[in-house]
Amino acid sequence: MTTPASARARLAALPTLDLGLWPTPVQELAGLRAALGGGPRLLVKRDDLLGFGFGGNKVRKLALVAARALEEGADTLVTTGGVQSNHARITAAVAARLGMRCVLVLNGTPPDPPTGNARLTRLLGAEVHYVATRAERSPAMGAAVERLADEGRRPFMIPLGASTPLGAMGYARAVGELLDQVPPPDVIVHSTSSGGTQAGLLTGCALHEVPTEVLGISADEPAEALSAHVRGLLDPMGRMISHAARPLAGARTLTVDDRFVGGGYGVPTEASEEAIALLARSEGLFLDPTYTAKAMAGLIAHVREGRFDAGQTVLFWHTGGLPGLFV
Secondary structure (H helix, E strand, O other): OOOHHHHHHHHHOOOOOOOOOOOOOEEEOHHHHHHOOOOOEEEEEEHHHOOOOOOOHHHHHHHHHHHHHHHOOOOEEEEEEEOOOHHHHHHHHHHHHHOOEEEEEEEOOOOOOOOHHHHHHHHOOOEEEEEOOHHHHHHHHHHHHHHHHHOOOOEEEOOHHHOOHHHHHHHHHHHHHHHOOOOOOOEEEEEEOOOHHHHHHHHHHHHOOOOOEEEEEEOOOOHHHHHHHHHHHHHHHHHHOOOOHHHHHHOOOOEEEOOOOOOOOOOOOHHHHHHHHHHHHHHOOOOOOOOHHHHHHHHHHHHHOOOOOOOOEEEEEEOOOHHHHHO
16 A cells, blocks of 8 residues: 555655745744733744745645646636636736636626736736626636637636645645644644645645644635535545545544634625734734635634643644735
């Protein structure tokens, strides 16, 4: 049977693009801990500082997925998301870096004038098609791929969030980066939505044989649905690196907390607004309103509820999304 060490070697050997500034810093959140009146040691992993296309977790995913697109001879990247999609922004940035065309299918009403990610995707030269609802995205994306193929292009379709088994491997690799910087934290807290980041962190912890708990704070989906999606990524990830899929998926506790979604995707809550202000004023650190603010609201609540021991180390994985502050 493939050992974790050999699986880690195969993970490291996956073709990737050198997009970001690695490694991203790990910093102490002493000011936040003091503001909360004590509790566990708090750290933050700053993937908002990845240094490409305004950073964020999609850089790690697309470094692998776009490398696969190049291997397959693609000349156009096609993907989908909301009007203010971070994933769409990074896909457009990758396409610009590689000299490729980018076609985006986004649901919602385009802002006029364009703001946040909508403005950035325009600056990056992406071709954007708008649809009214999430349900219309996949058919419209399929139609765009067919049209591009008919035009003689070589399109490569990237699913929502690049949360494929390959894309999620970006965060399995990131665990190794983290462990080169600090001892294994007791808990990693992060925002989870399309599931790839959480599946990657779980896989990385399993491969490096560390007992770290991975706590995903949902940005939109109910915990049951999101957990099922994460589990659906774990087995193919295990097979991809020839590691036994059952132990990889089954040996880890999958935890999703959906108490902080509030009114839905992208809708601020009182707790998320408090988190944005508290981090800014205690650390000079900014959170985005859609993802990281709700995840930090979850971390703050867990500290206040006494769910972490004072002797533990809890790491908040900042997954970016800062253009959302300017919408």
